[in-house]
Amino acid sequence: MPHYAMMVNLERKRCVVVGGGQVAERKIASLLAAGADVCVVSPTCTEAIHAWGQAGRLTLWQRPFASADVSSAVLVVAATSDSAVNLAVYEACQQAGCPWINVVDRPDLCSFTVPSVVERGDLTVAISTGGNNPGLAKKLRRQLEAWIGPEYKDYTRFLGTMRKRVLALDELDAAGKRAVLAELLDDRFLEWTRSGEIERRDREAEAVVAEWLGCDRS
Ligand SMILES: C[C@@]1(CC(=O)O)C2=NC(=C\c3[nH]c(c(CCC(=O)O)c3CC(=O)O)Cc3[nH]c(c(CC(=O)O)c3CCC(=O)O)/C=C3\N/C(=C\2)[C@@H](CCC(=O)O)[C@]3(C)CC(=O)O)/[C@H]1CCC(=O)O
Numbered sequence: 001m002p003h004y005a006m007m008v009n010l011e012r013k014r015c016v017v018v019g020g021g022q023v024a025e026r027k028i029a030s031l032l033a034a035g036a037d038v039c040v041v042s043p044t045c046t047e048a049i050h051a052w053g054q055a056g057r058l059t060l061w062q063r064p065f066a067s068a069d070v071s072s073a074v075l076v077v078a079a080t081s082d083s084a085v086n087l088a089v090y091e092a093c094q095q096a097g098c099p100w101i102n103v104v105d106r107p108d109l110c111s112f113t114v115p116s117v118v119e120r121g122d123l124t125v126a127i128s129t130g131g132n133n134p135g136l137a138k139k140l141r142r143q144l145e146a147w148i149g150p151e152y153k154d155y156t157r158f159l160g161t162m163r164k165r166v167l168a169l170d171e172l173d174a175a176g177k178r179a180v181l182a183e184l185l186d187d188r189f190l191e192w193t194r195s196g197e198i199e200r201r202d203r204e205a206e207a208v209v210a211e212w213l214g215c216d217r218s
């Protein structure tokens with residue numbers, strides 16, 4: 001059964017990661033980027049995890065996992081190199097009623113898996129292979145990163161601002177709004193963003209709006 005793709009708000013939500021190796025580090029990095037309240041339980045950890053602990057960006061429990069660790073978690077990642085421990089984390093989540101569990105060596109036990117992600121500000125492109133081959137997800141991410149350049153951060157913001165502005169125009173009916181929004185998606189606005197011609201882009205966008213406001217559609 002294919003998984004349902006969704007964007008989850010984890011800000012200030014308690015997320016527990018069990019294990020402190022490279023795999024745990026990768027999952028922790030994306031949880032921190034999402035503003036989660038991260039707790040890590042592991043007898044050893046990577047330098048990066050240790051540094052995040054020192055900086056107060058996460059809570060580090062430097063000891064082996066205990067079932068009670070998942071009690072207040074909304075999301076748990078079992079990322080140790082010991083499959084028996086990972087299974088015990090899964091079982092503790094079942095007991096505690098924690099619905100969101102990722103077991104890094106047992107896709108069959110995961111209630112969610114982590115996709116490969118291209119991030120450009122508010123724009124997110126997530127790639128999942130349904131567990132078939134994470135290496136393919138990573139390869140595609142790299143290919144997409146070359147195509148979806150850093151300019152997409154500003155471009156997405158620009159389109160967001162324009163969309164809000166157009167939707168708030170009482171003078172335009174729904175069809176007019178749709179037409180303006182479609183026109184703003186024309187590649188020339190992306191090209192102007194890419195080449196740094198921001199004033200020109202914004203001016204031309206305003207011209208598109210003005211043209212529609214001025215046009216008599218009756
Ligand atoms: C996308 C990414 C996100 C992330 O982790 O942040 C991610 N794995 C990444 C990389 C990667 N993982 C592995 C390799 C080595 C090559 C290889 O084995 O293929 C590489 C490549 C590398 O590291 O270069 C090994 C591996 N992975 C899993 C198993 C267990 C198994 O398959 O049974 C094993 C064997 C372990 C062993 O050997 O014991 C399982 C999962 N890995 C997933 C996600 C989920 C499915 C995603 C999907 O649907 O594709 C899922 C099911 C669970 C989960 O982890 O959520 C991240 C790329 C981030 C990026 O760079 O863009």
Ligand SMILES: NC(=O)c1ccc[n+]([C@@H]2O[C@H](COP(=O)([O-])OP(=O)(O)OC[C@H]3O[C@@H](n4cnc5c(N)ncnc54)[C@H](O)[C@@H]3O)[C@@H](O)[C@H]2O)c1
Pocket residue numbers: 018019020021022023024041042043044045046063064065079080081082085103104105134
């Ligand atoms: N899903 C993925 O993306 C993916 C990718 C590669 C590997 N894997 C799997 O993930 C596992 C972990 O990989 P790694 O490279 O991070 O391993 P690693 O050996 O670098 O790290 C394992 C960590 O688990 C901790 N640990 C061991 N026993 C523990 C316990 N009882 N309680 C808490 N923590 C404990 C260790 O202290 C260590 O920090 C691998 O064994 C492999 O099966 C998954």
